[in-house]
Amino acid sequence: MDIDDLSGVHPAWLPPRAFQAIASRRVAVHGTGLLVETVREEVGATVTAGAELVLRLTGEAPSEVGPLGDEGFALYRRDGVTVVLAGAPAGLLHGFFHVVRLGEAAFAGERPVERHVPAMRRRMLDHWDNIDVHPVMGQVERGYSGGSIFWRDGVQRDLARVRAYGRLLAATGINAVTLNNVNVHLAEARLLTDRLGEVAAVAGVLRPYGIRVHLSVSFAAPVTLGGLPTADPLDEGVRGWWARTTARVYEAIPDFGGYVVKADSEGQPGPFGYGRSHADGANALADALAPFGGVVHWRAFVYNHRQDWRDRSTDRARAAYDHFAPLDGTFRDNAILQVKYGPIDFQTREPISPVIAAMPATNVAVELQVTQEYTGQQRHACYLGPMWSEVLRFPLAGRVTVAGLARELVAVSNAGDDRFWTGHPLAQANLYAFGRLAWEPSLDPLSILDEWIDLALGPDADREALHAILDDSWRTYESYTAPLGVGFMVRPGHHYGPDVDGYEYTPWGTYHFADREGVGVDRTRATGTGFTGQYPQPWADVYESLERCPDELLLFFHHAPYDHVLHSGSTVIQHIYDTHFAGAERTVEMRRLWERLAGQVAPDLDARVRERLDEQVRSAAEWRDQINTYFFRKSGVPDAKGRTIY
The missing domain is CATH 3.30.379.10 (Chitobiase/beta-hexosaminidase domain 2-like)
Structure with missing residues (x-):
């Protein structure tokens, strides 16, 4: 082909x-x-x-x-x-x-x-594609690579590019794709019924590459599509509707993979509306899929998104564990609990979600985000292979790693109809790394990057320069954005660019609590929300201790004084200053290094990368100046090195 x-x-x-x-x-x-x-x-x-x-x-x-x-x-x-x-x-x-x-x-x-042999039985990409252009979310929610490769202007596109996409994914080791947004709107909901032929067409194109198609479905589909008065998962009429609808899906697509469901989360309907548990909800769909060998991926991203920012006892990080850990062992064998790798929301730095270790009698899929929502939105070069490798190798339960606890690896896709597939050509490396790590979590992410360089850019590309740009680019991004694991200092809505207090007084539960004395969230058992107690030992005690907590997660677990001395020997406030200056300087060096590839890659690809690196240099300086100025004004502590802070 x-x-x-x-x-x-x-x-x-x-x-x-x-x-x-x-x-x-x-x-x-x-x-x-x-x-x-x-x-x-x-x-x-x-x-x-x-x-x-x-x-x-x-x-x-x-x-x-x-x-x-x-x-x-x-x-x-x-x-x-x-x-x-x-x-x-x-x-x-x-x-x-x-x-x-x-x-x-x-x-x-x-x-x-x-x-x-693949370590994960299912290695799936979730597209957050909308059929129509949504007035707020666009055509692809959290999409930074153009429009959908499946639909345009409300109708199905020519599928020639989908076949090329199937080839690309199979060559990477991916074997499943969810076609539509987890926030299911009516047009996407109809893919389950009167637009099922479009799903079958895509499935036919991807089938020769060993890729099975899944659909995101609305928990309320029996009401919105079936005309029933209820979506109660224990109602026999509802269960019958799911059974009949699922049977029709398999008549059209015999190798259909199954459903993905976001329920009782951020306004999506779910079983709580009927006094039922999430196991009740997941099992109703699992029972409909079981005769055909299908599975339901039930997302554990369930939390109260209407919190009172004044109430420090409420903690979004606790929510998934509180909702799901008591249900361990009650889910059907073909129900997969899809858990974000961290307890908040794909931040640049988070601890591992304790839910992954808390559900030994439940099939768990770990969810990553290949699309760079909180890591530069594919306008910044940020190779995430090292982050994912750390996640998968983390010994969360004794000597058992996250990769050892997970049955599957799932990620939000970063591909679109952009001519370079991923907007930023260097963001292709993240899609490639996801597939390779899902196949074999022990692979070295820098060796994976070598593979991608050979395959995508060829033997003439300056490998040394590319490694110098990308190897530590995740940590570089971390250094000039939110410090020490505090997270969410981004502009609300689009999540791009700095806004330290952008979410601080909102109902979303994403706070940093910076004041005159210090910054960070007290999640300890002794004086805070008790979130540290959701972890198995030794992590419960490590995170509980201000002295033992790893520097990179300090502000996730503790409200630390500005003069607290880190393991690095620096104080919290000086660390903030130093890393933000260093990170911005590093992006200038990344831009300079790319000049060495002039003439080694296609001119249009070269121009796109230059444009993106220019934006990264500009944005990193903006982050540096806003974050440093904010904390200087909060703390009153000047930079020990005398650099300009506004």
Whole structure:
């Protein structure tokens, strides 16, 4: 498939040059099935005699490999032949793309047998796409890459680009996509009924790449679509409506993945309206999906968004645990509790959500945000692979990591109809890193970045400069924005740019409580909201202690005095000054480093990155000046280094 035929659209990764290692080789493809035919299409004419690359679908793998499942594959090279074996067509497809990723290295020397099996059974992207342009949210809520690739002006688009998107995702290891916004409006709700044909069309395009389609649905659909007087999940009429509706979905899309639900959150209807629990709500949909092998992803993002900012006993961070931990063990086997990795809302720095460890008898999916809502909105270069790696490797329950506790990894997509797919071309690295870490959480995020550079920008790109720009770009972004884990110092609504008190007196529950004496939220058991008590040991005690709490999370858990000395040896106030000056300076260096890639990448891509880096330099200076000035005026403590603070 030649995605260069898509006029004006730049290949993200796996551009034609990435296939050069295979194009000149003799290839044999053995097996049958739709995905195997997709592999044949990718490699062109199949050659069987004297093959240098053999892609074989077989029910047996070498004894030293072990079971491969539906998506795993074995790779080895002997006697001048590179071999990929898989027990199912999806595994062969993933094996083929892995060979492409390796390039010439796949055909060099001898290679012992390697087993590649995904750690997460489902690796899903959630699109927050609207069919129509919403007056507030636009066409893609939290979308920073243009419009939807599925719809335009209220109608389904030509799906040629969706096929290219399916290829891109499969090459990254992603196997599921939710098409529409979790905040379900009526137009999107109708995808479940009279617009189901549009969903089936997308499913047909993505199917050859092993990607199953899911839908976000409204809990109130029995009322808004079915005309019933109630959406009570224990009402037999409601359960019957879900069963009949789901059966029709599977008639149209036999491999349909299931539903995603945001309920009782930020104005969305849910089971609380009927005096029912979230397990009641999730199980009603799970029961409708079970006969067809479908699943329901039930989001744990449930909290009171009409809080009184004067009341310090109310804590948004506590909400998900308080609502869901008592329900552990009551969800159906095909109900997946989708938990944001942090307890607030995709901030640049948060502790791990304690819900992930509190639900051992429940299937849990960890949710990330690839679209950079709070990390620069794809106007800033901010490679999130290191953050996600820290999250997935974090030993939340004894020696058990977050990756060990999670069954699935889900993320909010950052792709749109922008010609570079992700608005900022360097933001492609985040989409790629999500797929690779979902497949294997132990991968080194900097090695993943190397893979992306090779595939997306090619061997001529200045690798040293790109690493210097991106390796620490998440920490750079953190340094010039909200300090020490305090979060939410952004402009309300669009969440871009600094506004220290923008949310401080609102009902959203996102406060920093800065005053003359200090800053931060007291979430301790001793004197605060008690949130630290939701963690297993040793973290409950580590976070409880002002002295033991990690610096980067100090203000998330404590209202700390400005003169409190951090583990770094700096005081809180001096840390704020130093990091904001350093972060802004670092963005200037990032912009300078990009100049080294002049002539190494396409001119239009070069121009887009320059424009975005210019904006990052401007924005970082704005953050520096507003944050430093705010805290100088609050604390009255001058910068020890005598720099200009307004």
